[in-house]
Amino acid sequence: MSEAGLNRRHLLTVATSVAGAVGVGFAAVPFLASWKPSARAQALGAPVEVDISKLDAGVMVRVKWRGKPVWILRRDAGMLEALPAVVSELSDPDSDKSEQPDYAKNATRSIRPEVLVVIGNCTHLGCAPIERFDVGAEDLGGDWPGGFFCPCHGSKFDLAGRVYAGVPAPTNLPIPPHRFIGDNLILIGDDTGVSA
Ligand code: FES
Known part of the structure; x- marks a missing residue:
């Protein structure tokens, strides 16, 4: 060549x-x-950090985790006192049939008694219950101690997300995995190292 x-x-x-x-x-x-992982996958699956330092007692904040609404309620003293008072009216007071990590299967369904972390989807058909912290609300029976009410078909939940007996929702509101990573910092979706 x-x-x-x-x-x-x-x-x-x-x-x-x-x-x-x-x-x-x-x-x-x-x-x-x-x-x-795409941004969407991260948004859907990654743990969510929530700062509750500015959350006053008696007030609730909403965040999203894996596309689900998660409520964080800082219960005040009156709210905590209401929990044992309603036990006889609940369908699953000890959370035996309900969904929560072992460390939240207790009387307050929480790691710290004053801080409730719960998924805000009604266990009947998935509607969003609304917070009804107005004690004595006439439309909820007059002796209403405060809790959550699902307007879709009338399910009622107490201030630990426990369902009342005689309503369509079969179980308590689920508790997501979570842990405290600081005095006022909660990580939702990760409970590494938390035991009952
Ligand atoms: S979806 Fe809540 S009561 Fe039916």
Whole structure:
């Protein structure tokens, strides 16, 4: 082969190699991208940190975790006193049939008695109950001690998310995995190291 022919062949080889490398490069991007969690996946699955330092007693804050509404209520002294008073009216007062981590299967369904962390989906058909902290509300029977009310079909829950007997919702509101990572910092979706 002439020198010109050899040079041309070399050039073609180089050009093919470059094209091949670029091709691999393009092919590699989607492959690598598939291993990196998308922003949406992170939003749906990652633990959520919540600062409750400004949450007053008797007040609730809502956050989203894995697309679900999570409520954090800082119960005041009156709310805590109401918990044992309603036990006889509840369907699952000891949370035997309900969904919660072992460390929240107790009288307050919480790690710290004053801080309730609960998923705000009615266990009947998934509606969003509303907070009804107005003690003595006439539309809820007059002796209402405060809690949550689902307007869809009338299910009632106490201030620990425990369902009242005789309503459509079958179980207590679920408690998500969570832990305190500071005095006023809660991590929702991660309970590493928390025991009952
Ligand atoms: S969805 Fe809440 S009572 Fe039916």
